Amino acid sequence: MISPRRLFLSRFATLLVMGSITRPLFAAVAGQDYQIISTTPLAGKSVEVLEIFSYACPHCAHLAPFIEPWSRKLPAGVVYRRIPVTFGHDQWTVLARAYYALEAMNEVNRLQEKVFAALHEQQINLFSEDVLFDWVAAQKVNRTKFIDLYRSFAVQSKVQQGDQRAMSYGVDGVPTVIVDGKYSTSPSQAGSNAALFPVLNELIATELAAKR
Template identity: 45%
Template sequence: MRSAHRLALGILAALTVAATARAEIVAGRDYLVLNPVQPTATEGKVEVIEFFWYGCPHCYELHPYLKQWLKHKPRDVEFRYVPAVARESWVPGAKLFYALEALGELDRLNDRVYDAIHLEQVDLNDERVLLDWVAKQGLDRQKFLDAYHSFAVQAKVAKARQMARDYRLRGVPTLVVDGKYLTSGTQAGSLQGAVAVMDELVKKAREERARNR
């Protein structure tokens, strides 16, 4: 059931992204210009960040569109997920993300986290429920717990919290290109439209980098 749902979302995303064509994008309408510009972590490449929260239904809806875009991501683009920490109730999701990353399990389990929350109604903010869930995914409970409460994960969560402030996030999901340009479903008119705007912003950032060499 879960795999069929994912497949349906993936097919819909592929068709929609392929069909989405936009006129010239306009600052203030389709995207915002960040001031001040934020530093990027990917030297020599255009950086794209998605700020998200696992519990956000719009993030879940955007996820297959982004995954489809990532299948054809340009080589000069570096993509990063950053769990937004806009309030304390979002902290467990950020810790989960970074714990899975630390254990090398993020690629395998990222989609399953979304499905558990939005399809199966599993409360992964409850640590006991979370530990049962990760065990069902084949992870060692203690190893996961050690990562979940580690100093390294706490530091990354703190950095994600600060980034939410620095980027002046108004909500999630939010897409940021090269530390300069911000778009979202609200800004672009739809979630798939946000991916199309992001793609145009990547081209814009690429051209700006070429001029500044």
């Protein structure tokens, strides 16, 4: 049976995904909707929202149509970032390197959902570097520049640093969203993809108020 609380979240999902984060319509519960992973926020005046994901993850693919438009409408003072983790998997490493190469070319926002669709809907084997390079070129991305970035030391370092940061937060599954280094939540913890956003909105509002 669906709890009244989960039913409430589902009914307000559309509003809350795109709505204001300044006046939450419910109170998120620590240990139920999110975890407290630190009592100290990140330094600085901005609130960081960190999506930890992998293109290989089908749950991340399902979340993308929700989190992409939401992330583009965050208020001033909120910084949205992504970390593509590998969890030590070679295939996931290919995709993490692809993400950072696309990021360096300012192509992530344009291609984020297309990468997910290629993998999970069109069944294109982007784990293969040759297939990946051909696919990227077909998206009108400079193939040579992409390959150079993909194979660069800078991208390799970012992959390692991203994995280390995810580990420091105790992340053992994706998608996971970290708010300002203090809170961790996910669709599975919140109850659904749509139910994630009222939780995030409340946590962000709390941290914005604390940093004023």
